[in-house]
Amino acid sequence: MRRDLDFSPTSAKKEPKVTNVETISPPWDFVDTPCDYTSYCGGCKTQNLIYEAQVKAKEQQVHQLIINFGKFSHTKLEFLSIMKPIRKHAFAIMLSSCFLSHQKTVT
Numbered sequence: 001m002r003r004d005l006d007f008s009p010t011s012a013k014k015e016p017k018v019t020n021v022e023t024i025s026p027p028w029d030f031v032d033t034p035c036d037y038t039s040y041c042g043g044c045k046t047q048n049l050i051y052e053a054q055v056k057a058k059e060q061q062v063h064q065l066i067i068n069f070g071k072f073s074h075t076k077l078e079f080l081s082i083m084k085p086i087r088k089h090a091f092a093i094m095l096s097s098c099f100l101s102h103q104k105t106v107t
Contacts, residue, residue, distance in 0.1 A: 029053040 033047040046054040063079055066072055 029050045029052075030048055031050050033044075035041075035044065035047060038044060038047050046057045049057065059079075059081065066077070066079075
């Protein structure tokens, strides 16, 4: 797969920013999202992946959270597979912080 990316370093303290300028051909695991609000909400960051790739991405995210925030050494941990949901595309609904920032109060 070939993508044209724009790499622009911001500063020494911040992470560099990479934006996708144009996708020449979609990745092999790319699918249309089952949710009509994905492009507006942005809450489900893996909905455009096939189900197996979604599970793999979420598994990697959990591993990174355990290692980075749990302060564990990745060499001393043995990870088991994450239990897959009973129904596909039935992951917990979440609202991203950018979506909530448009509201004055959240109750």
